[in-house]
Amino acid sequence: MPDLMKKSDVLQIAGRFLELADRLGEKSAAARLRPQIAQYQLGLFRLVVVGEIKKGKSAFINALLGEPNLLPISSDVATSTVYKIM
Secondary structure: OOOOOOOOHOOOHHHHHHHHHHHHHOHHHHEEHHHHHHHHHHOOOOOOOOOOOOOHHHHHHHHHHOOOOOOOOOOOOOOOOOOOOO
């Protein structure tokens, strides 16, 4: 299994890339990277779970987050709602 990078290592590498982009005048690359670094520092990310109707997506997310009642699950009704969990 490959070694996992620490968050601090990722931020250090991203910072070096940002410095390089600034030095080279790559304003577009730097502008796209800055908000991504900020989100990563805050621990924000986007995870999309898709699948067929009534196949346990909400139950999976509840189990993944360790919160059995976070998202509603029911054996007779499909959720049909988009949730943003922070």
